[in-house]
Amino acid sequence: MTKARTHVLEAVSSASEPLSARQLCDLFRDDHDQATIYRALHYLEGKGSVESFILHCDCHGTERYYVARAGAHRHWFHCERCHRFTDLGPCRFDDLIGNVSAEKRLAIRSHTFYATGLCGACQNSEVDATH
Amino acid sequence: MTKARTHVLEAVSSASEPLSARQLCDLFRDDHDQATIYRALHYLEGKGSVESFILHCDCHGTERYYVARAGAHRHWFHCERCHRFTDLGPCRFDDLIGNVSAEKRLAIRSHTFYATGLCGACQNSEVDATH
DNA sequence: TTCTATTTGCGAATCGTTCGCAAAAGATAC
DNA sequence: GTATCTTTTGCGAACGATTCGCAAATAGAA
Ligand SMILES: [Mn+2]
Ligand SMILES: [Mn+2]
Ligand SMILES: [Zn+2]
Ligand SMILES: [Zn+2]
Numbered sequence: 001m002t003k004a005r006t007h008v009l010e011a012v013s014s015a016s017e018p019l020s021a022r023q024l025c026d027l028f029r030d031d032h033d034q035a036t037i038y039r040a041l042h043y044l045e046g047k048g049s050v051e052s053f054i055l056h057c058d059c060h061g062t063e064r065y066y067v068a069r070a071g072a073h074r075h076w077f078h079c080e081r082c083h084r085f086t087d088l089g090p091c092r093f094d095d096l097i098g099n100v101s102a103e104k105r106l107a108i109r110s111h112t113f114y115a116t117g118l119c120g121a122c123q124n125s126e127v128d129a130t131h
Numbered sequence: 132m133t134k135a136r137t138h139v140l141e142a143v144s145s146a147s148e149p150l151s152a153r154q155l156c157d158l159f160r161d162d163h164d165q166a167t168i169y170r171a172l173h174y175l176e177g178k179g180s181v182e183s184f185i186l187h188c189d190c191h192g193t194e195r196y197y198v199a200r201a202g203a204h205r206h207w208f209h210c211e212r213c214h215r216f217t218d219l220g221p222c223r224f225d226d227l228i229g230n231v232s233a234e235k236r237l238a239i240r241s242h243t244f245y246a247t248g249l250c251g252a253c254q255n256s257e258v259d260a261t262h
Numbered sequence: 263t264t265c266t267a268t269t270t271g272c273g274a275a276t277c278g279t280t281c282g283c284a285a286a287a288g289a290t291a292c
Numbered sequence: 293g294t295a296t297c298t299t300t301t302g303c304g305a306a307c308g309a310t311t312c313g314c315a316a317a318t319a320g321a322a
Contacts, residue, residue: 136300
């Protein structure tokens, strides 16, 4: 593991929510080039250390977000107002995916799920939260 | 409804699977500019006539795909080899989403789900299918 | 340490998408 | 129908996220 890859994996692993490539580039602006960050993320994803999903929000545009692969595969909720993620817990789609792949004769290798809306805090406040 | 918007809605409505903005631009290359296609899609989505999701595949990159909103909200499977979509049928996530939004106090306004892998035909053949 | 394979930084390119602006098309009022 | 006001369009340029090519730096093996 090179220094860049170690830094990126540590950052993703210690984060409590998914981080975008852009956030990681900002975080390591002084240490690593953005191409290096992107390449480290590809490497780590190929190795199975991190996984990613693409999410669009009006405020931040379309970006890929990364989470460490520790324990069970998880899904996330993204708040449209404060832009924080909420962990929805371990994937509950195994049965559904098993059923549908049998019904339609599909070999499902991966799936993406996420939900968006307002988190608890943002439902209760009219103030604009930080981005 | 202008001519461009009508054309785009007709194309999306008559398609049996999601169409990307790029496919629509190609389809109407002689009639409408790509900016017009994108603007028509935004208009139709705002109006609730179509809905979209973003999907990445190694072959086609990251693109937004559009489907007509007729009847129940649906989800799709995308084959990594032949790049065709399979309709997974009406959304079966209502209970799950209800449970998780209650558990975590989230106001879920929308969700995205799709699966990828190999379709039935591609599991049974080693030949490369058309893109 | 020396040698070789791999990774990095830099800048430019790519791709999907969006913008600004002037011309064209629609809608409304005579 | 014509004048007038509003909306949409086409065009070209810009945009933001991501990727590329290549020479310099680094990591690993011997
Ligand atoms: Mn956001
Ligand atoms: Mn594809
Ligand atoms: Zn929030
Ligand atoms: Zn297939």
